[in-house]
Amino acid sequence: MPKFAPLTVPLWLLLTCGCLIGAISFGARSGLGLYMNDISVSFFDNQTAILSLSLAIQHLVWGAAAPFAGTFADKFGAGKSLALGTIVYAAGMALIPHSTAPIAMHVTAGVLIGVGVAFASFSIVVATFGRKVTPERRSLAFGVGIASGSVGQLVLVPLTAYLIGAYGWQVSLYILAALLLAIVPLSLAVTGKGEPEAGQPDQTAREAFAEALGYRSYLLLCAGFFVCGFHVAFIQSHLPKHLQDADLPLWLGGVSLSLVALFNLVGTFGAGWLGGKYSKRSTLSAIYFLRAITIAVFILTPLSVWSVCIFSAVLGLLWLSTVPLTTGLVAQFFGMQYMAGLFGVVFFGHQLGGFLGVWLGGILYDSTGSYETVWWMGAALGIFAGLIHLPIREVPVPRLARAAAAS
Template identity: 45%
Template sequence: MSQPVATANRLSMTQVLICGAAIVTLSMGIRHGFGLWLQPVTMDRGWSRETFAFALAIQNLMWGLTGPFAGMLADRYGAFKVLLAGALLYAGGLVLMALATSGLAFTGSAGLMIGMAQAGTTYAIVYGVIGRNVAPEKRSWAMGITAAAGSFGQFLMVPVENWLIGAFGWQQALIVLGCLALAIIPLAFGMKEPAAPAPVGVQQSVGQAVREAFGYRSFQLLMAGYFVCGFQVVFIGVHMPSYLRDNGLTPDVATTALALIGLFNVFGTYAAGSLGQRLPKPLILSWIYALRSVAIVAFLLLPLTPMSVYIFSAVMGVLWLSTVPPTNAVVAQIFGIKHFSMLGGFVFLSHQIGSFLGVWLGGRLYDSTGSYDVVWWLAVGLGVMAALLNLPVRETAIERGSAQPA
């Protein structure tokens, strides 16, 4: 059975949701607009699109690789310290990203530093606090609220970032964002949990938790589906602005498209979290991936106009981060909350491997073929695969001490 949340030594649910939502709004909102920097940075520095795309690909990969370790530290020492370190890395990475004059330096700042910063300031860390301080029957809903905040951050921050670039230039805009990332520090105090009482009885070690999860078929299927999620959303988020400009649409259309994704994702993630309280979460995930593929096919086959872009962005927005609440809620429901941040980090690692391939292949194949078409259709096929993979996922709590499904 999943572990109940102790009523003592627990933060207020309202406090956790407000501070957690604000942290995710900042950390996710800032990164969602990085696609707006692709053309100004590459034109000013004389770099290829692959150079920029590779740096963001490394960012996503580093985010995924360090996520389990950030989660492990948060599970053991508390999310507060991890959030502080993540905020400082985020601010430093954005400033150095503005100052980088070589592709290697840009990859170090935009890729390595910001990737590690995101591992310490986004869902795995915040959801760990939610899992420990929100009752199980409200967990999926609470995660939906937090994911919706991240979506609102995209809606809010993309126009702000576009304005900053236009008003101050791309370098100064990054420095302003670096200062803004420091606002995560005071918010982290609202996520500082009181010391928990010493556990009694036999406790599951980190190694045992990892072996149990990776040997469980439903966990494997969730990871495979989340790989597809990362591939699709990061490819679209980074490369769609350039895809639209290549096809004769103005930069304002791209900005509006990214903002619409963020706006409609507020509704999508909240709906997914709420539905997860009443419907099987694996079924919700299957429908999300299937509908993404349908939306991309329609976008590619219909004439490309500002209106078709806006409709596509609204539909994709509903489906954008709506995978996050049900995926994480299933992990908590199966394995409990003791190692939840770490296990959520491993699931997210799969997401970020997909993100790495999505953003890097987008730049690589564009530079070699002059088109994004191959990657668009690859995203369609992967969406169908993810829809099928999530159908057999079992969300019931694991029965420890009995045989595990292979």
């Protein structure tokens, strides 16, 4: 007889606290690209490659830890995962101003924040949301949870820029670390862990991961999400520096990332709604093709305040709109029992792309003095991702299909 996690708090409270957690967790690290110039000049003789590598390590560690964090949340509860991750995340943020050596920066900005955000990320929250709604509403529920991250980016990136200007970059990091600790009490409302849904057979975690890694559509989804990570991480970390080099106003870096976040609210909600009405696979392909076009147009257009704002708005519509569709496909393939852990594997592909995007951005910039090569790589990868999603089959694994037929 399948078991179900009881809803021990009102749904409205779960959604409110979960969205606040997503906003703080995602928003606090979204502005780290604003520190690229200050930290590089203060500690590393203006070498952007060092902090770029630290942020790349953060993406890689976040991705590598995500399956373990998701499985921990599935087994022991999302609230415990969120509280534990937040403490590590805040410690990493607060120690950055003391990381004057490259290895120290790699540990604090890279490893500690990477591990912390894996256990305290919006992916833990949205898996909990998905367990509390019907399958028809899951894609929209995922969109709501992921949109909370955009709200965090929209609010905290300009706040970070203000704090840097008003109090200095070191103090601003202490303030962000203190803000992160607010997640700990909020996590008390995010209850529930993985259980098989009605009519679905039980599995061990090992069986779930073995099944997923043998499912072709799941592997294609992982490969496509790699490209999403490349785009998001490169642009988030290096766009402010790219604009500074073009002698555009210093405030434009923060405004551009805020515009991405603002329009991402529309894109994420829209993608969540589309995923409940139409083919998730086809919608994902369209998003990646549109990203490739958007990046190519941005490269070929002379840089100005208006061109940057238009690019940021269009990109925002496509920014995290891939996530509710991707999470929706994982749930459709395998059900919700190990949703957080299985999405963690897909997210590892995302973070591998993020690692390469951040790291190659710094390496190629230092060697060529320009980001142009990486921009064109992003456009080409967008075309690749659009194509690789087309063969995905939007059907449950045979185990669930047999259970559905038997019932």
